[in-house]
Amino acid sequence: MDAPVSGPAATADQRFALFVLPEVEVLLRVARTLTPDHADAEDLVQDTLIRAYRAIDGFDGAHPRAWLLTILRNTQINRTRRRRPELLDDPDRTMATVADTSPDGQSVEALVVGATFDAVVEDALLSLPDDFRRAVELVDINGLSYAEAAEVMGVPVGTVMSRIHRARRRMRDRLATAGLAPRSKR
Amino acid sequence: MRPFRHRSDRPMNCMQVGRRLQRYLDGDVDDLTARRIMRHLEDCRRCGMEATAYTEIKASLARRATDIPDAAVTRLRAFGERLVHEGPPPTEHDLPDETPGA
Numbered sequence: 001m002d003a004p005v006s007g008p009a010a011t012a013d014q015r016f017a018l019f020v021l022p023e024v025e026v027l028l029r030v031a032r033t034l035t036p037d038h039a040d041a042e043d044l045v046q047d048t049l050i051r052a053y054r055a056i057d058g059f060d061g062a063h064p065r066a067w068l069l070t071i072l073r074n075t076q077i078n079r080t081r082r083r084r085p086e087l088l089d090d091p092d093r094t095m096a097t098v099a100d101t102s103p104d105g106q107s108v109e110a111l112v113v114g115a116t117f118d119a120v121v122e123d124a125l126l127s128l129p130d131d132f133r134r135a136v137e138l139v140d141i142n143g144l145s146y147a148e149a150a151e152v153m154g155v156p157v158g159t160v161m162s163r164i165h166r167a168r169r170r171m172r173d174r175l176a177t178a179g180l181a182p183r184s185k186r
Numbered sequence: 187m188r189p190f191r192h193r194s195d196r197p198m199n200c201m202q203v204g205r206r207l208q209r210y211l212d213g214d215v216d217d218l219t220a221r222r223i224m225r226h227l228e229d230c231r232r233c234g235m236e237a238t239a240y241t242e243i244k245a246s247l248a249r250r251a252t253d254i255p256d257a258a259v260t261r262l263r264a265f266g267e268r269l270v271h272e273g274p275p276p277t278e279h280d281l282p283d284e285t286p287g288a
Contacts, residue, residue: 013270024262028254038258045262053269121246140247146214165208171243181239182232 016056019064020049026065027072030144030152033137034076044079048072069151077154117180124174128167135163198226203233211240 010018027048031041051071052059059067125133131153138149139160146164150157175181195218198206203226209215210223227234 016266016270021263021266024266025254025259028258028262032252032254042258042262046265049262049266049269050274053266053274117242118246118249121243122250125247125250136247140244141250143248143251146212161209161214168208168240168243172239175239175243181242182235 012056015059015061016053019059019061020052020056020068023065023068027068029142030069030072030138033134033142044072044076047075047079051075066148066151069148073152073154117175120175120178120180121171124171128170132163132167135160136167139164195222198222200230200233203227204236207233207237208240211237211244
């Protein structure tokens with residue numbers, strides 16, 4: 001009789017095939033939000049797979065996607081650090097950038113005259129601070145849960161939620177300025 | 187005499203709904219809260235329009251999901267299967283451990 005693939009008798013290879021391989025597409029989607037270059041995103045997933053393979057013995061089988069997303073994030077941080085040591089993410093600097101960014105910093109009317117709803121949403125998305133945009137890309141575009149996005153971003157779930165809510169509010173304000181949504185009452 | 191209403195089942199006002207609206211639209215509130223918000227949205231035109239705006243934003247964002255090319259996924263699956271059969275490549279990827287808790 002075959003050993004159960006998820007039980008303690010399963011081999012590392014069986015566990016890797018069971019837990020890791022089905023998540024390859026999700027890993028690639030997330031990797032593409034972390035790096036704009038598609039080849040680089042594939043390299044990032046490859047490195048993640050290698051590290052997951054090496055660590056599969058110590059993985060308890062609970063929440064494989066969250067486990068893999070954490071490996072992906074750590075791998076990406078390590079790659080970035082090696083390439084650009086001076087550009088490490090500094091939480092204080094990031095928050096300062098967020099605070100300095102006006103939701104309507106650009107000439108919204110000029111950008112959106114005659115534009116469609118989707119075009120205004122895209123414009124608003126591109127104008128968001130990086131951390132806000134990434135949270136939206138992970139949750140609203142790529143369908144991750146708040147908790148999964150928190151794994152990728154290395155922040156608490158509440159932070160992800162707050163970034164997404166504020167990001168959507170900015171999009172909504174842009175749409176209102178463009179006459180494509182009612183004026184906010186708040 | 188007005189029928190007794192449990193406190194948690196009382197109608198919400200606009201401010202209470204506004205604070206919870208996005209979580210509601212994400213399906214991230216409990217059933218009772220969802221029912222209270224839903225009732226308010228049915229009665230309050232302005233909050234209803236607010237909810238519609240956010241729903242349309244979420245739909246617009248969902249439409250932006252790009253197709254991941256099958257070829258890339260196939261390449262990566264094949265890479266993963268090679269790991270299973272042949273083990274990881276030597277030295278080039280011999281990088282520091284990045285696993286959780288390591």
